[in-house]
Amino acid sequence: MTSTHRAALIDGKSIAVKMRAEIAQEAGALAAEGWQPRLVSISVGDTAAAELYVRNQQRSAESAGVQFEARNYDASISMEQLVGVLQGLNADPRVNGIIIQRPLPDHIPVKALQKAVHPLKDVEGMHPASIGNIVYNDLALGPCTAVAAVEILKTLPLTLEGLDVTVIGHSEIVGKPIAFLLMGLGATVTVCHHMTRSVAMHSRASDAVFVAVGKPGLVTGDMLKPGAALIDIGINRVDTPDGPRTVGDADFQSCAEVAGWITPVPGGVGPVTVAILMQNAVLATRLQKEHYAAQYANTEV
Amino acid sequence: MTSTHRAALIDGKSIAVKMRAEIAQEAGALAAEGWQPRLVSISVGDTAAAELYVRNQQRSAESAGVQFEARNYDASISMEQLVGVLQGLNADPRVNGIIIQRPLPDHIPVKALQKAVHPLKDVEGMHPASIGNIVYNDLALGPCTAVAAVEILKTLPLTLEGLDVTVIGHSEIVGKPIAFLLMGLGATVTVCHHMTRSVAMHSRASDAVFVAVGKPGLVTGDMLKPGAALIDIGINRVDTPDGPRTVGDADFQSCAEVAGWITPVPGGVGPVTVAILMQNAVLATRLQKEHYAAQYANTEV
Structure with missing residues (x-):
């Protein structure tokens, strides 16, 4: 078998391994302080x-x-x-x-x-107050999948300030939070969805494309700018002649021929999402520790 | 003086008058119930x-x-x-x-x-929880200026589902909330800002452009698609040979030659913003009334 892939595969598992090691250090430090x-x-x-x-x-x-x-x-x-x-x-x-x-x-x-x-224990980042804090660029417990997708983009050698990005899918817990997180990092973001007239018009002009819709084959190679990053958040079970398989929202073969980087499904966003849940657990613990301290210090308002 | 304007002026004052009449009805109904x-x-x-x-x-x-x-x-x-x-x-x-x-x-x-x-009394729509509720498309107290700008677009004979819109400016209380509100209405939204490589590339492809930056003359006619709606949220004091004047972020003359509709400054978004504050006051009262009732009914969680 020969491959015409030009895209580099993004290895979500190894990103997650590195993250968990850092999280374990922070967790250890908190445990040492009784938290x-x-x-x-x-x-x-x-x-x-x-x-x-x-x-x-x-x-x-x-x-x-x-x-x-x-x-x-x-x-x-x-x-x-x-x-x-x-x-x-x-x-x-x-x-x-x-x-x-x-x-x-x-x-x-x-x-x-x-x-x-309670918003301070909302490690899945689903509470309206958590979402609002993200919009405000405050340190906040973000929705895990959205944060994971953006963390993956940050591992690539791309300058996020001014980067043209298209997000396909505008769900409250994935597409929209990805959009604010990217805006907070200085990207120029377009959010497309099922009512968008031409998704390709936007995605073809973009340096990075996120897709989170739940439709296998939705993004094809001809919708991408050559060299673009494609972060595929879809998780779909499909039947193939070789039995059932899990695929993303991208037509992997054609996209991998055009993209510069691509996340596999499985093994891309999924493992990083679980690592973000643990990062949120540590962040939540730190926020609760500070909240507790502030209540007793009685100097903060 | 001759004018080459083709754009219809959007009269914020008359929109606000109509809104206040409706708000007064709701306020009266609430007052009659003791609220x-x-x-x-x-x-x-x-x-x-x-x-x-x-x-x-x-x-x-x-x-x-x-x-x-x-x-x-x-x-x-x-x-x-x-x-x-x-x-x-x-x-x-x-x-x-x-x-x-x-x-x-x-x-x-x-x-x-x-x-x-308290989030239920936050009539300016600034609380993180208010912002988060907007992202969730829940009935919420939205930031007045953002809600006003979107309400103005809704008065035009445009179908919002699938409409291509560019928002210039990504502040937490104006640009970003405009973007979520428009997403909730089905528009395809691109948010541009000072780090965007080419604002014109996005704005020229858009059926409606919102600008909220605070820079006089930022948007010029050549940045617009002919017939587009331009909602100008900027409020800038500038010195002219005739003395100080208040202008928006658009170069009004050149934009009015290209746009289909344009908001004047002053007299566009400003009066509608104050009307939205009153609408929020009525909505807040209604939410408090329901909250009060739910507490005593003790059947809702």
């Missing part, structure tokens, strides 16, 4: 769908020096009971971050539940 | 700079059925005292919105003060 970072994962009902994610997070936590407790509640738990659980975790100083695994049973509204997590 | 909308304006120290704004707001409040109380504190007030004042207003059920007039004395950090306003 061992600790996450609690909540899943509800049948856990088969989330099990792989939870196991992944648990393994990542271990190598990042973060304690991880996986809790599972029966599918019959009520919204009121779950909110009570969250309030208990919010008030518990030994818990620094709360992860709500999806899917949830139909009677549990995920957005309302997410809002019940 | 008369009421704003408190806080200015500190020498008020000459803010006086014109405060008077304008007071007049707009009167015709929108909103009560308005202007308070002035001595420049010697401490941050702690001011936060105490805000906490009192937060807790007072007869106060539905708090406006912090700028400029503030140097010893008062405006962002920290703004965060002390």
Whole structure:
């Protein structure tokens, strides 16, 4: 087999390994001061769908020096009971971050539940206040996938100030936060979506393209500027003659012929996303430590 | 004098008049239920700079059925005292919105003060939680200038879904919120700023251009697509042979020859911004009413 790829493959796993080593140092420093970072994962009902994610997070936590407790509640738990659980975790100083695994049973509204997590323990970066702080360029717990995608771009030898970037997909927790994070770094950002007249018009003029839509083959090589970076956030299960496979939103073959850098799926954004969750756990712990200190110092407003 | 303008002037004053009439109806309905909308304006120290704004707001409040109380504190007030004042207003059920007039004395950090306003009383839409809610497309108190600029675009006979829009300026309280609001309405949005390589490349491909930078003459006619809408948010004092004048960020003459619609400065975004403040006052009152009811009903989480 010959390959005409010109794109360099971005190795998400090795980026994640490096990140976890740094996170473990910070976690160790916090633990030495009495603030061992600790996450609690909540899943509800049948856990088969989330099990792989939870196991992944648990393994990542271990190598990042973060304690991880996986809790599972029966599918019959009520919204009121779950909110009570969250309030208990919010008030518990030994818990620094709360992860709500999806899917949830139909009677549990995920957005309302997410809002019940205290913003300082919102390691998934889903709370409106977290999103707002990102817009303000404040140190904040950002949505993990969005932060991971932007961290990957930062590993490339590109100057982000003035970089023309197209983001395809405008979801609240991926596309939009990627856009603000990039704006905060000085990029010129265009956000495209299913109502955009010509995505290619924008993507072809861009030095970097992020795609987070959930449609296999959405981005093809002819939509890219030669040498551009392509960060593929899509995760799609497709059937192939060789059995089911996981692919991104890019038509990998044609994109790899045109792009300068490309993330594989799997092995690109995914592993970095889990590392960002651990980075958020450490950041959340530090923010809680400062919050605690400020309350007792009583000099700050 | 002959004019080669082809652009239709957008009359912000008449848009604001129509809005205030609708707001007054809602305010009346709330008052009838015991929830008369009421704003408190806080200015500190020498008020000459803010006086014109405060008077304008007071007049707009009167015709929108909103009560308005202007308070002035001595420049010697401490941050702690001011936060105490805000906490009192937060807790007072007869106060539905708090406006912090700028400029503030140097010893008062405006962002920290703004965060002390309860999100439900944040009629200026500056709180991180307010910004986050906008990103989530939730009913929220948006930053007045950004909301006003978008409301103006909505009065034009353009289909917002798929509309190509360039926003020039990426400030947290104007440029970025305009971008999310437009994304929420289905537009394809590019945000440009001082690090953008070629603003014209983006603006010339756009059906609507928003500019909020604070540089007179920044946008010229050759940067626009013929027939595009130009919403000019800049407010700049410039010296002319005829004395000082207020102008926007657009070179009005050349832009008006190319654009399809253009906002004048003054008389464009400005009057609509004050009307949006009143709309936020009514929305804040309604949200507080619902919040109050939910607390006592004790059925909502």
